[in-house]
Amino acid sequence: MxxxxxxxxxxxxxxxxxxxxxxxxxxxxxxxxxxxxxxxxxxxxxxxxxxxxxxxxxxxxxxxxxxxxxxxxxxxxxxxxxxxxxxxxxxxxxxxxxxxxxxxxxxxxxxxxxxxxxxxxxxxxxxxxxxxxxxxxxxxxxxxxxxxxxxxxxxxxxxxxxxxxxxxxxxxxxxxxxxxxxxxxxxxxxxxxxxxxxxxxxxxxxxxxxxxxxxxxxxxxxxxxxxxxxxxxxxxxxxxxxxxxxxxxxxxxxxxxxKTLSLRMEKQCRNAALVARQLAECSAIERVYFPGNPDHPDYETCVRLFPEGLFGAMVSFDLAGGRERVLAFLDALEMTVPATSLGDVQSMALYPAMSSHRDLAPKHRQRLGIGDGLVRLSVGIEDASDIIGDIVQAVERSETVVAQSATDQRSGS
Ligand SMILES: Cc1ncc(COP(=O)(O)O)c(C=O)c1O
The missing domain is CATH 3.40.640.10 (Type I PLP-dependent aspartate aminotransferase-like (Major domain))
Incomplete structure (x- = not known):
C-alpha cells in the first residue's frame, strides 16, 4: 500500500x-x-x-x-x-x-x-x-x-x-x-x-x-x-x-x-460491557468481574492505557451454588458455546476449575480467587440481546435443574 x-x-x-x-x-x-x-x-x-x-x-x-x-x-x-x-x-x-x-x-x-x-x-x-x-x-x-x-x-x-x-x-x-x-x-x-x-x-x-x-x-x-x-x-x-x-x-x-480484527474487537468489547451490566442485575450472580466497571480495581489503569470505551471482551462471574450449578448452567446454554477457547466470533463459556485451571490444587485456586462458582465468558459478535438472553435463561434454568436434583435426592429417586 x-x-x-x-x-x-x-x-x-x-x-x-x-x-x-x-x-x-x-x-x-x-x-x-x-x-x-x-x-x-x-x-x-x-x-x-x-x-x-x-x-x-x-x-x-x-x-x-x-x-x-x-x-x-x-x-x-x-x-x-x-x-x-x-x-x-x-x-x-x-x-x-x-x-x-x-x-x-x-x-x-x-x-x-x-x-x-x-x-x-x-x-x-x-x-x-x-x-x-x-x-x-x-x-x-x-x-x-x-x-x-x-x-x-x-x-x-x-x-x-x-x-x-x-x-x-x-x-x-x-x-x-x-x-x-x-x-x-x-x-x-x-x-x-x-x-x-x-x-x-x-x-x-x-x-x-x-x-x-x-x-x-x-x-x-x-x-x-x-x-x-x-x-x-x-x-x-x-x-x-x-x-x-x-x-x-x-x-x-x-x-x-x-483483517477484521478491529471490527470484531470493538463490537466484542461493546457487547461485553452490555453483558457485564446486565449480569450485575441477576440475583443468582454474586459478583461480576469486568475491567470496565468503575468499581473494578484496575478501572483507572484501563482508562489510562486502553482506547476510550474499550475494556476487553471477557466477562467473568461467580454463580451462586458452586460446581453443580455451573455445570447445569453450561448444559442449559442454547447459543453460547461451552468450549475451551476464547476470542472467536461466537460467544463462549468456560468453567476455569474444570478446564483452564484444572491442574491447580483446589486450595491454590481458592487462594487466587478462582472459586467453584466462577464462569468465564468470551463475548462474541452476536447481537447483544441474544447473548444476554441466552446467559440469563441458562442462569435461571440451572437453578431449576439444581433444585430438582436436590428434591430427587431427598426423595431417594
Ligand atoms: C492467555 C493465553 N495465552 C496462551 C494460550 C495458549 O495458546 P494456544 O492454545 O494457541 O497454544 C492461551 C490458550 O488458551 C491463553 O488463553
Missing amino acids: KRKTDKQATLAVHAGDRKKLGEFTPTTTPIYATSSFFYESSEDLEKVFNDEKEGNVYSRYGNPTVSAFEDQVAVLEGADYAVATASGMAAIHMAVLGGLLDRRKSIVAADVLYGQTTALLQKVFEPFGVETRYADPCDLAAFEATVVKAQPGCIIVESISNPLLRVPALDKIADIAQRHGAQLIVDATFTTPVLSRPLELGVDIVVHSATKYLSGHGDTMGGIILGRQDTYPTINYLRKTIGPNASPFDSYLAMRGV
Whole structure:
C-alpha cells in the first residue's frame, strides 16, 4: 500500500499483502505450500542465506505466506519483527527461552497466568534448574520486591489476567524490568493491538495466542512473537534451531482473520460491557468481574492505557451454588458455546476449575480467587440481546435443574 497511515483498521486490511509476483500482484497472499526455494544461480542463494538479498531458502527459516502474516501483525503492534509459531504455547516457550539464553536463569511471573503457561514454568523450565517466583503484577510494590529478591533474567505477565481479568500497568512493570535488567515478556492475547501496543510502553517481547482474537473464527491454531531489533537475532536463531514454525495454511487463515480484527474487537468489547451490566442485575450472580466497571480495581489503569470505551471482551462471574450449578448452567446454554477457547466470533463459556485451571490444587485456586462458582465468558459478535438472553435463561434454568436434583435426592429417586 502506497498510502501512509497509522490507522489500525486500514493497516490490518493491507499490511503484509500484495507483494509483486513476477508480472502480476495477487490481491491476497497465496498459500505457499513448499518446504524449499531455489534460485537461478547459487550465488543468489548464497546472498539470500547471508541476508544480502530478499528471499526464502527453507520454510523453517521463513515462508512467504507466514512472512505476510508476520508483517501484518508487526505493523499493527509497532514491532520491528514478528515470528509466527504453531501455537500460542510455542510462542511463549520460545520467548521465555530467548529471555533466559544470555541472562540469569530465573523468572518472575504473574501469580495468575493461563494454566499451561504456569505448567510450562513449573514442569518444563524448573526441572532444568530455572526457578520461578510468583507475584501479583497489580501490586507494584510487592511485584518489585519479588524482582529485587529473584534478580530474574526475564519477567512474564499477561495484559489481562485469565480468568479474573486483572489489568497490570504494563508501563510501570516495564520500568521495574528495565531498572533490574530483566527482559519483560507480555502475553497480550486478551488485549490484541486494538487495545494495547505493549512495545510502546517499554515491554521487550509481546506474544499472542493467534488461535484467539487474531484469527478469531475458531478454525486455526497459531502464535506470534513480536519485538524490537535488539531481540530479533536471538528469536530468529531459536526459530531456526527449534523449528516451532506456523504453517503456511494456518498463517493464511490467521491473516484473513486479522483483517477484521478491529471490527470484531470493538463490537466484542461493546457487547461485553452490555453483558457485564446486565449480569450485575441477576440475583443468582454474586459478583461480576469486568475491567470496565468503575468499581473494578484496575478501572483507572484501563482508562489510562486502553482506547476510550474499550475494556476487553471477557466477562467473568461467580454463580451462586458452586460446581453443580455451573455445570447445569453450561448444559442449559442454547447459543453460547461451552468450549475451551476464547476470542472467536461466537460467544463462549468456560468453567476455569474444570478446564483452564484444572491442574491447580483446589486450595491454590481458592487462594487466587478462582472459586467453584466462577464462569468465564468470551463475548462474541452476536447481537447483544441474544447473548444476554441466552446467559440469563441458562442462569435461571440451572437453578431449576439444581433444585430438582436436590428434591430427587431427598426423595431417594
Ligand atoms: C492467555 C493465553 N495465552 C496462551 C494460550 C495458549 O495458546 P494456544 O492454545 O494457541 O497454544 C492461551 C490458550 O488458551 C491463553 O488463553
